[in-house]
Amino acid sequence: MKLTQYVVDAFTSERFKGNSAAVVPLRDWLPPALMQAIAMENNLSETAFFVQAADGRYDIRWFSPYKEIDFCGHATLASAFVLFQSGAPSPITFRAPAVGEVPVVKLPDGRMEMSFPNRRPVPVPVAEVPAALRDGLPVAPVAVLRNAQAWFAVYENEAQVRALRPDFKRLAELGPLDVTVTAPGADCDFVSRYFWPANGGEEDPVTGSIHAGLAPYWVDRLAKNTLVAVQLSSRTGTLHCRVEGERVHVSGSAVQFLRGEIDV
Template sequence: MHQIDAFTHERFKGNSAAVVPLERWLSDAQMQAVAMENNLSETAFLLREPDGAFHVRWFSPLTEIDFCGHATLASAFVLLDQGMASAPLTFRAAAVGDISVAQLDDGRLEMNFPNREPERVENPPAALLEGLSVVPRAVLRNGQAWFAVYEDEDQVRRSMPDLAALKSLAPLDVVITAPGREQDFVSRYFWPANGGDEDPVTGSIHAGLAPYWAKRLGKSSLVALQASRRSGLLYCRVEGERVFVAGHAVRYLQGTIEI
């Protein structure tokens, strides 16, 4: 097993993911037990398929997750760092199809996601508004989360949501976002029903955040900050129906699991 800090070039920043390359699948119960034992945002399990792609499954400590960006970035880092594959890489996930990952000249790894732009909601659920410490300027949603849009970065940083109220919105999570001071936009991500209180850096939600901010700011390339305590930088660009999300990664540990 490898533990990687993703969306950062500093150890102990970004979001930690465990990566477990397999020769054959473990049972669902075993994979969930490993993820629970790791107690990280996600543990990714990889199995190479005959065509060279890597089938990937992601587990939080609570459940299997349909779509995870930071653990995909971590998986790509492990495969390239260990010489197990060469770029570009293809990851295959049941819910989102194939995700390709390229290696950029500056060492960043760039993931190619489907565009998951959210749609505006005129009448958001009461539990969302009750769960947010500040009333948002606008509310949107896609298949992953509710999006609460604020006026400025300080509102996002100071937010203290009622996680019990947000948990009732399952299966959707909640992302709060605003224009950034030094970056194009900032966000924080809460997922009490699916993984934990606050996710440090969430690559997948930027498949929705980047298209929203690209239209609002009138630019296709953006730099994003996820303003959790660990924090992380994401480099996004929007090209039609695809969203590219790039970042750095750094190793924390390599070890062996006993089952």
């Protein structure tokens, strides 16, 4: 069986930046073991598969090289990019069990804006911070929060976030939760990094999903509703965020690297 596959760099307008996602449009679902094998072969942060339903929406699933993922932002952005490039009208609506419907709108400037459920993190008392998090981060954060996806470690400044060299073996003990570190940005509203050794790899280049939690935190702290965020991986990526009640809107650009055919 031959399938068309795309590789798209998400949250960037520059090829070889942002976060690469493989996108495989399907007519019908493949066996989960085969989708996992394709994701392992691609060895990117995520491979997205989607099927258009009878109602016009797109059911979507995401796989890291390790496992199926409940919620992935950059591969959703990449999937929307593929559909818009093929002529699909805006908006597009994806859906997945963990997050429900995720509409994506193509903005006039070419960016694509996704609407996520608000996943605002809650503060964690010092006594409840797990030892694996304390030991895994060489510099103690000024605050720790948590949502259903990750631990949030807040630092005083961007330089601290850039300089962190985590102990990934210790952070892996926190699975299934991942870890994001964040601080005010020098040239943007806030910065972050994302570590997920239990679920996909050591450091994710750009993580759209975690901004469903980061944006509400920084909106409250900075008292402004529209934010520009930068994820400080070696590839870097830029995310535009705004919060409207129980929805968090995250937008970015994307650029295609590859369109090809795979044999499975």
